[in-house]
Amino acid sequence: xxxxxxxxxxxxxxxxxxxxxxxxxxxxxxxxxxxxxxxxxxxxxxxxxxxxxxxxxxxxxxxxxxxxxxxxxxxxxxxxxxxxxxxxxxxxxxxxxxxxxxxxxxxxxxxxxxxxxxxxxxxxxxxxxxxxxxxxxxxxxxxxxxxxxxxxxxxxxxxxxxxxxxxxxxxxxxxxxxxxxxxxxxxxxxxxxxxxxxxxxxxxxxxxxxxxxxxxxxxxxxxxxxxxxxxxxxxxxxxxxxxxxxxxxxxxxxxxxxxxxxxxxxxxxxxxxxxxxxxxxxxxxxxxxxxxxxxxxxxxxxxxxxxxxxxxxxxxxxxxxxxxxxxxxxxxx
Amino acid sequence: xxxxxxxxxxxxxxxxxxxxxxxxxxxxxxxxxxxxxxxxxxxxxxxxxxxxxxxxxxxxxxxxxxxxxxxxxxxxxxxxxxxxxxxxxxxxxxxxxxxxxxxxxxxxxxxxxxxxxxxxxxxxxxxxxxxxxxxxxxxxxxxxxxxxxxxxxxxxxxxxxxxxxxxxxxxxxxxxxxxxxxxxxxxxxxxxxxxxxxxxxxxxxxxxxxxxxxxxxxxxxxxxxxxxxxxxxxxxxxxxxxxxxxxxxxxxxxxxxxxxxxxxxxxxxxxxxxxxxxxxxxxxxxxxxxxxxxxxxxxxxxxxxxxxxxxxxxxxxxxxxxxxxxxxxxxxxxxxxxx
Numbered sequence: 031x032x033x034x035x036x037x038x039x040x041x042x043x044x045x046x047x048x049x050x051x052x053x054x055x056x057x058x059x060x061x062x063x064x065x066x067x068x069x070x071x072x073x074x075x076x077x078x079x080x081x082x083x084x085x086x087x088x089x090x091x092x093x094x095x096x097x098x099x100x101x102x103x104x105x106x107x108x109x110x111x112x113x114x115x116x117x118x119x120x121x122x123x124x125x126x127x128x129x130x131x132x133x134x135x136x137x138x139x140x141x142x143x144x145x146x147x148x149x150x151x152x153x154x155x156x157x158x159x160x161x162x163x164x165x166x167x168x169x170x171x172x173x174x175x176x177x178x179x180x181x182x183x184x185x186x187x188x189x190x191x192x193x194x195x196x197x198x199x200x201x202x203x204x205x206x207x208x209x210x211x212x213x214x215x216x217x218x219x220x221x222x223x224x225x226x227x228x229x230x231x232x233x234x235x236x237x238x239x240x241x242x243x244x245x246x247x248x249x250x251x252x253x254x255x256x257x258x259x260x261x262x263x264x265x266x267x268x269x270x271x272x273x274x275x276x277x278x279x280x281x282x283x284x285x286x287x288x289x290x291x292x293x294x295x296x297x298x299x300x301x302x303x304x305x306x307x308x309x310x311x312x313x314x315x316x317x318x319x320x321x322x323x324x325x326x327x328x329x330x331x332x333x334x335x336x337x338x339x340x341x342x343x344x345x346x347x348x349x350x351x352x353x354x355x356x357x358x359x360x361x362x363x
Numbered sequence: 364x365x366x367x368x369x370x371x372x373x374x375x376x377x378x379x380x381x382x383x384x385x386x387x388x389x390x391x392x393x394x395x396x397x398x399x400x401x402x403x404x405x406x407x408x409x410x411x412x413x414x415x416x417x418x419x420x421x422x423x424x425x426x427x428x429x430x431x432x433x434x435x436x437x438x439x440x441x442x443x444x445x446x447x448x449x450x451x452x453x454x455x456x457x458x459x460x461x462x463x464x465x466x467x468x469x470x471x472x473x474x475x476x477x478x479x480x481x482x483x484x485x486x487x488x489x490x491x492x493x494x495x496x497x498x499x500x501x502x503x504x505x506x507x508x509x510x511x512x513x514x515x516x517x518x519x520x521x522x523x524x525x526x527x528x529x530x531x532x533x534x535x536x537x538x539x540x541x542x543x544x545x546x547x548x549x550x551x552x553x554x555x556x557x558x559x560x561x562x563x564x565x566x567x568x569x570x571x572x573x574x575x576x577x578x579x580x581x582x583x584x585x586x587x588x589x590x591x592x593x594x595x596x597x598x599x600x601x602x603x604x605x606x607x608x609x610x611x612x613x614x615x616x617x618x619x620x621x622x623x624x625x626x627x628x629x630x631x632x633x634x635x636x637x638x639x640x641x642x643x644x645x646x647x648x649x650x651x652x653x654x655x656x657x658x659x660x661x662x663x664x665x666x667x668x669x670x671x672x673x674x675x676x677x678x679x680x681x682x683x684x685x686x687x688x689x690x691x692x693x694x695x696x697x698x699x700x701x702x
Binding site for chain 2: 078079185187188215216217218219220221223224242243244245246248249250272273282283284285286287288289290291292293294298300301304305
């Protein structure tokens with residue numbers, strides 16, 4: 031059983047065209063996507079601005095209510111949870127954000143920052159809190175005396191360790207990592223990525239990893255889902271997806287990733303134009319106006335996500351290959 | 364001389380001095396580099412390594428606390444350090460242009476695109492408004508902006524991020540500069556838009572014989588775009604040379620560690636080599652090599668004296684005692700302990 035499972039979830043926002051009212055539109059930020067995260071595994075979500083990655087993260091965190099579809103946590107539908115169940119769910123899911131300069135309160139000491147989730151959620155004595163904070167600091171590789179200091183006394187990488195310690199305070203099962211290293215210096219990023227991998231191995235954590243850096247996502251993830259304008263266009267096991275992308279968008283995205291080495295000359299697919307607005311997404315396959323391999327039918331009906339090889343692809347190019355239109359969510363193999 | 368470099372920096376130093384003159388930050392310290400016309404140089408470093416101060420020094424647009432305290436920077440044989448402010452104003456935008464990281468901040472929201480692209484042409488070449496606007500339309504076309512006739516009358520907020528960055532690029536090349544400095548030009552762009560933009564820059568470079576300087580923390584951009592590389596650490600160029608040779612066989616341990624710390628798509632199982640510790644505080648640098656406290660190959664000498672730029676092979680430099688021609692045998696090296 032997957033730890034968390036999303037079945038055809040959607041999130042639509044209503045948008046005004048201008049400050050004086052005027053025509054209204056609906057932003058289809060997430061428009062019917064399905065995925066699953068197994069215990070101890072990482073699902074990476076990649077895609078460009080406006081593809082719905084962050085909205086997906088918010089839906090998982092319970093910060094947004096889905097406009098449609100079902101979210102299941104350990105097999106239970108989130109809508110059926112009562113207050114206590116809902117609190118339990120929130121405790122099991124924590125987040126680490128991009129900017130460790132903005133996510134830590136500058137007026138609180140590190141000890142208080144890390145203990146805050148404990149103090150607000152559980153009945154604990156001051157001694158227990160102190161012991162737990164020391165344990166958490168040790169877990170993320172910071173000295174125990176850090177508890178008495180303030181955030182400004184730490185560098186970006188150390189702050190991100192503090193944010194991770196805070197996320198671990200309630201022993202969550204899933205941590206949402208939204209661009210956890212993009213604000214850090216290059217020499218520090220590897221420290222944090224290694225720490226996250228070690229913690230996963232030690233504590234059996236699951237991650238939802240969102241990042242722009244495709245190589246970092248491929249490095250961290252077991253499964254990858256590629257999003258474009260609110261839809262998953264391709265998903266599958268991380269390595270095979272990165273090595274042999276199938277959807278034309280995934281292909282273009284991975285070909286646009288920067289090389290590791292100057293001798294690494296690969297063919298680049300330069301997409302024309304930019305990502306259209308999610309207020310009025312293109313008909314049919316949302317990628318068709320930019321797709322180098324678009325066919326006449328692509329503008330009519332949106333393609334369904336179907337099994338192709340070891341992954342799933344939503345593209346008519348693969349229609350003849352295999353047809354399995356069962357809307358089962360992707361799951362780690 | 365057949366090929367004098369277009370730009371030559373010779374032991375250039377820029378320091379920030381505190382109001383009382385008591386604290387000195389050596390943001391750029393004895394930097395020597397050269398760049399030929401049509402070539403691309405990548406300057407790589409972490410925050411605080413001095414790479415952006417170096418760019419500001421090249422344009423002589425330093426904040427009041429900063430001073431160029433030594434060295435020369437020769438552009439076409441003329442020393443820019445010696446130029447007066449009035450002379451510099453003629454060079455900036457005309458011979459050297461710059462593209463900044465944030466296209467939202469580099470365009471004025473109150474003026475139309477046409478005004479902003481035409482302005483340098485009017486200022487530097489004394490062109491009439493009409494000719495300048497015609498050139499502006501041609502430039503927008505050159506940076507692949509659709510229907511430039513309509514776009515010149517629009518304002519920055521009507522454009523997407525990628526378009527704005529291309530417009531900033533159009534302003535950069537408007538007076539056909541010899542040298543274009545791009546400071547993290549694509550960090551705010553999405554991947555597919557970044558690929559479009561980098562290709563555009565490369566085409567512009569080819570058409571105009573531009574020399575390009577990329578200031579970035581991203582080694583991927585260097586691998587893709589650059590011929591030459593200079594790695595900065597704590598205000599100094601710790602290693603420089605041709606990109607492919609440095610990537611194949613880095614000399615400085617910092618360069619090597621940086622290259623090993625990046626996740627690779629081809630090998631997701633690798634354990635990343637993290638560089639322990641933090642980049643140093645420029646106001647309180649350790650004696651000796653600034654990287655020594657984080658260096659796994661440091662020898663006692665590294666903590667005593669800063670290494671000069673050695674030349675491990677033709678066209679390369681490395682500020683590391685290990686690159687000294689008669690290098691110490693391996694058994695004298697000690698594993699670094701924490702300081």
